[in-house]
Amino acid sequence: MMSAVGVSVMQTIPFPSKLFARGDIQKQLKNSEYSRYVAVRLRVRRQVREYFYELWFRSEEQQIIQNMLNELQRAKEAAESLYRVGRGFQEHVLRAQLEMSRLREKLILSRIREKDARSNLAHLLNLSGGELTGTPQKVKISGTIANLPHEEMLKLLEEKNPELQAFAYLLRARKENLQLARLQYFPDFSLAMGWYVRDGFPDIWEARVGVTVPLYWWHRQINQVREASFEFAETEKRFEDLKIRLVSQLTYYVQAYDDSRRLLQLYQDALIPQASAAVESAMQAYQVGKLDFINLIEDTLTLLKYRVEYARVYADVLKLEAKLLEMLGEDAGISGVIGGKK
Numbered sequence: 001m002m003s004a005v006g007v008s009v010m011q012t013i014p015f016p017s018k019l020f021a022r023g024d025i026q027k028q029l030k031n032s033e034y035s036r037y038v039a040v041r042l043r044v045r046r047q048v049r050e051y052f053y054e055l056w057f058r059s060e061e062q063q064i065i066q067n068m069l070n071e072l073q074r075a076k077e078a079a080e081s082l083y084r085v086g087r088g089f090q091e092h093v094l095r096a097q098l099e100m101s102r103l104r105e106k107l108i109l110s111r112i113r114e115k116d117a118r119s120n121l122a123h124l125l126n127l128s129g130g131e132l133t134g135t136p137q138k139v140k141i142s143g144t145i146a147n148l149p150h151e152e153m154l155k156l157l158e159e160k161n162p163e164l165q166a167f168a169y170l171l172r173a174r175k176e177n178l179q180l181a182r183l184q185y186f187p188d189f190s191l192a193m194g195w196y197v198r199d200g201f202p203d204i205w206e207a208r209v210g211v212t213v214p215l216y217w218w219h220r221q222i223n224q225v226r227e228a229s230f231e232f233a234e235t236e237k238r239f240e241d242l243k244i245r246l247v248s249q250l251t252y253y254v255q256a257y258d259d260s261r262r263l264l265q266l267y268q269d270a271l272i273p274q275a276s277a278a279v280e281s282a283m284q285a286y287q288v289g290k291l292d293f294i295n296l297i298e299d300t301l302t303l304l305k306y307r308v309e310y311a312r313v314y315a316d317v318l319k320l321e322a323k324l325l326e327m328l329g330e331d332a333g334i335s336g337v338i339g340g341k342k
Contacts, residue, residue, distance in 0.1 A: 004196040004197060004198045004204065005196065005197050006194055006195050006196030006197060006204070007194065007195055008192060008193065008194030008195075008206065009192065009193055009194070010190055010191065010192035010193075010208075010210075011190065011191050011192075012188060012189070012190045012212075013188065013189040013190065013191065014188050014189075015183060015186040015187060015188055015189070017183055018180060018183050018184075018186075018188070021176050021177075021179055021180040021183065022180065024172075024173075024176045025173050025176045025177055025180065028169045028170070028172045028173035028176065029169070029170070029173050031165075031169040032165075032166045032167075032169035032170045032173065033166075035162045035163070035165040035166035035169060036162070036163075036166045038162040038165075038329075039162035039163045039166065042162060042325075042326045042329070042330060043326060044124060045322075045326070045330070046322045046323060046325070046326040047120075047124055048121065048124050048125065049318070049319070049322040050319050050322055051117050051120045051121035051124065052121060052136055052139075053139070053315045053318045053319050053322075054113075054117040054315060054319075055114060055117045055118055055121060055136050056136040056137075056138060056139070056315060057311050057312060057314075057315035058110050058111070058113055058114035058117060059114065059135050059136060060138075060311040061110045061308055061311055061312075062107055062110050062111065062114070064304065064307045064308055064311065065103050065106055065107045065110065065304070065308075066107070068103055068300065068301075068303070068304040068307075069100055069103050069104070069107075071279065071300050071303075072096055072099055072100045072103065072297075072300060073100070074283065075096050075283065075286075075293075075296055075297065075300060076093060076096035076097065076100070078283065078286060078287055079092040079093045079096055079293055080093055082287075082289075089293070092293040095293065095294070095297060096293075096297065099297055099300075099301065103304075118132050139318055141261075141314070141317055141318060141321065142321060145257065145321055145324050145325075150251075150254065153250060153254065153324075153328065154247065154250070156328045156329065157246060157247065157250055157327060157328060158243070159329075160328055160329030161246060161327055161328065161329050162329055163242065163246070164239075164242060164243060164246060165329075167235070167238065167239040167242055168239065170235055170239075171232070171235050171236055171239050174228070174231050174232040174235045174236075175232055177228050177231065177232070178225070178228040178229055178231075178232045180228070181221070181224040181225045181227070181228035181229075182225055184214060184220075184221045184224055184225075185214060185221050186214075187211050187212050187213045187214065188211075188212045189209065189210065189211055189212070190208075190209070190210035190211075190212065191207075191208070191209060191210075192206070192207070192208040192209075192210065193205075193206065193207050193208075194206035194207075194208075246327065249327065250324075250327055253320055253323050253324055253327070254324070256320055257317065257320040257321070257324065260313050260316050260317045260320065261317055263313050264310065264313050264314060264317060267306055267309060267310040267313065268310065271306045272303070272306050272307060272310060275299070275302050275303040275306050276303060278299045278302075278303070279296075279299045279300050279303050282295060282296045282299045282300075283296060
């Protein structure tokens, strides 16, 4: 009986284009995952900004309330002076004390919300609550986002938004996967070489070329094509839905941003100066007995309302800026565009 010992090596060679298709699929999937990572980073950065702006607003709100307490203290002292000389009423003093107590309640609630914002911000920054101390400084509204044409924003959204980019890369991967599935109808090749040693006989060298033919294409390959086609269509639908949703969100945020800036201007140029003048005039009129105390209190509370609303809207504008920066892909180049370095 003749025996032989040897070694053989075989290499499978896919049909031309199959290997390139697999490589492109992996490349597109890698780009998709990286875009998702960028989207998460931008979302966290936006959340940090929002909590910081909320922290600033609560600090500003407390300062405004404290100033209004001083104004009500002046009104209470004026009411007490008039009451002592018989020209005022005790209920005016009591009303002033009641409104001051209500403001102290607002002050406590504001401090609770400030602690909540500080805790959330510390969590995002991986800090303990005790490490976040101090008063946040006022951040200037850039305003440059408002100067971008809407068409430019839509272009940036389509080109730079990482969430949309992730789906675009995934869609390309699904398309390549469909092409790869269609290539499965074509055969693959194999090359094999062997060397064998036989006792008492010359060594044997062997070379083989093989072809793998998809004989059962109607059962296997056609189902692969159908599955890949379904995945591509489903991803394409999700991509279009996401695009529509993001465009709608962008339009809403831009409109809210513009409206909030106009409201901010109204508070700054008209309502707050007029309310401040009304309070000073009401105080002087009350001290000489030409105005009812209730009107003085109402004017003071109106001024408080406008000042707090101004700070709230200011913070909202900054938060909308943060949302727009996130949507327009700040890390992907939007900072240069917004900064005028396009």
